[in-house]
Amino acid sequence: MDKWKVISQKSIYKARFFEVKEQEVLLPNNKKHVYSIVERRPTVNIFPLTNTHNLYLISQYRVMFGKRILEAVAGHVDENETSLAAAKRELREEVGMWASHWEEISRIEKSASVIKETSHLFLAYDLEKGIANPDAGEDIQLVKLPLKEAVARVMSGEINNSATMIGILLLDNLKRNKKL
């Protein structure tokens, strides 16, 4: 079993946040096949929760969709940075928030083939609010809503960003099981 084998790979295109590669793979039937894949830098998604189970999300304009999207605070992990450090940095930069307690609630793979992107989902609590420092081109509005309401917006389809959906549904499960 497990006879698939990457024989060789070459870099085709490199952008700031991802790289395209062509991989030559030996299949179990001994044939060779070339696959094109995208490797994106790891990302983090942050779920700041108050002790009364209010969740902070953000609303921001996304060029890709041509409209504002309600989603979790998120960003890329820089080189030589841990995912936790990236989560703390993004929460501070995007919404000017600090948290005393952090917990990685999930590590997800966005896709299983073609695109490789690992995302680390963090619960942040014991929150303090300061002043945000977003990138040029970011126009971020902080949105505070009960976790229950966030779940309703996932179920209605209003919230449709994958990592945001997962974080909210996981927190809902933890809350129902008295682990939150």
Next chain:
Amino acid sequence: MDKWKVISQKSIYKARFFEVKEQEVLLPNNKKHVYSIVERRPTVNIFPLTNTHNLYLISQYRVMFGKRILEAVAGHVDENETSLAAAKRELREEVGMWASHWEEISRIEKSASVIKETSHLFLAYDLEKGIANPDAGEDIQLVKLPLKEAVARVMSGEINNSATMIGILLLDNLKRNKKL
């Protein structure tokens, strides 16, 4: 508001399942910025459920992770094919299964920037089992498990594929709310 504007874009690289583009965007501060993005073909994820709430997942070797992964039946939507037709085709090809009833339970965006991938999540029920016809290089094992057990495997981190996690957690929510 909403002053971001895509001024121009050019195709950089085209693979079977995705295309890389460079987009020149006008920011609200009137500066121009070039973003590299990946547009992947839409995908489908299928959740076949029995009337006693057993879910069918698959286990298959994924080159990207160098091991077998437990995930939902999934695939790309072909050109000139609807997402529902793609879902029916993938369920038939990958595990030799037919369903009389289909419902799109969610349409998710895997990412909010850099990579564009829409995925359609389908619930399939009233199932019939025939003979599978997988692609060369696919080695698929069908796994039947109670929905409750699938939720437990999401919570433990064993199931970490984003669309698979979302489908399972949505079905769990629908079941608890007597909508399933």
